Amino acid sequence: MAEITATQGSSVRADYATKHVIVNAVLFQCLWFAAILEGWQIALAPLAVLLAHFFFVVRNRSTYVACAVVVLFGCIADSVLADLGLYTFPEDNLLLLGSIPLWLCCMWVGFAASLPLSLRWLHTSPWLLIAFFAVGGPMSYYAGHKLEALTFSIEHLPIIAALWLAVGCVVLMLNQRRQAFV
Numbered sequence: 001m002a003e004i005t006a007t008q009g010s011s012v013r014a015d016y017a018t019k020h021v022i023v024n025a026v027l028f029q030c031l032w033f034a035a036i037l038e039g040w041q042i043a044l045a046p047l048a049v050l051l052a053h054f055f056f057v058v059r060n061r062s063t064y065v066a067c068a069v070v071v072l073f074g075c076i077a078d079s080v081l082a083d084l085g086l087y088t089f090p091e092d093n094l095l096l097l098g099s100i101p102l103w104l105c106c107m108w109v110g111f112a113a114s115l116p117l118s119l120r121w122l123h124t125s126p127w128l129l130i131a132f133f134a135v136g137g138p139m140s141y142y143a144g145h146k147l148e149a150l151t152f153s154i155e156h157l158p159i160i161a162a163l164w165l166a167v168g169c170v171v172l173m174l175n176q177r178r179q180a181f182v
Contacts, residue, residue: 020057025118027053031110032140036149040094040102047106054113066171066180067112073170074108075100077163086159087141087152103149115171116181123181130168137164 027050035043058064075097081087082099093101115122122129138161144150152160175181 020053021118021120023053024050024057024114028110028114028118032107035103035107036144036147039092040106043103043106047110050110050113054117058116060116060180062180063116066174067115069174070112070115070167070171071105071108074111074167075105077166078104078108081159081163086156087145087150089150090148120181123175126172129172130165133164133168133171134161137161137167 027046030046031043031050034046078100079097082089089095089101089104093103096102096105122132138157141150141152141160142154142157145152171181
């Protein structure tokens with residue numbers, strides 16, 4: 001069985017690898033919309049499928065550890081920003097770590113599971129990865145804000161960008177030390 005791993009990525013048939021990248025990207029988008037529009041209860045279904053696909057395709061312990069670090073770092077950073085009052089969530093959310101909703105943690109898991117697959121192209125250049133994180137992360141929060149999944153002042157977007165810049169640096173560090181995502 002062909003598999004995509006951090007050390008065998010180039011040995012995978014291109015059409016097989018492309019199918020897994022597309023499946024991962026579609027599943028992450030399903031997770032994102034389910035989480036933002038419906039909350040954690042609905043987000044669990046695409047998250048479960050996304051994780052099953054991730055563990056089927058990625059067979060590299062270093063990648064698993066790196067993804068867990070990204071999830072932990074992201075959830076803690078979001079929790080700190082929420083505790084500081086930078087953003088708030090509707091009252092009907094199930095909160096984890098005291099301040100962030102379960103659906104946001106689900107999104108961090110899905111995002112981390114996308115790093116070695118559909119977001120693998122980001123690892124071709126450190127500058128590309130950092131630029132994507134610094135712009136794409138805040139845009140995702142802004143979209144969630146517009147869809148009323150969270151509330152924050154637009155003036156806080158640079159702070160959210162700094163969070164994502166830090167996440168990008170963590171991903172770069174993990175990739176350079178462990179070759180976890182390429």
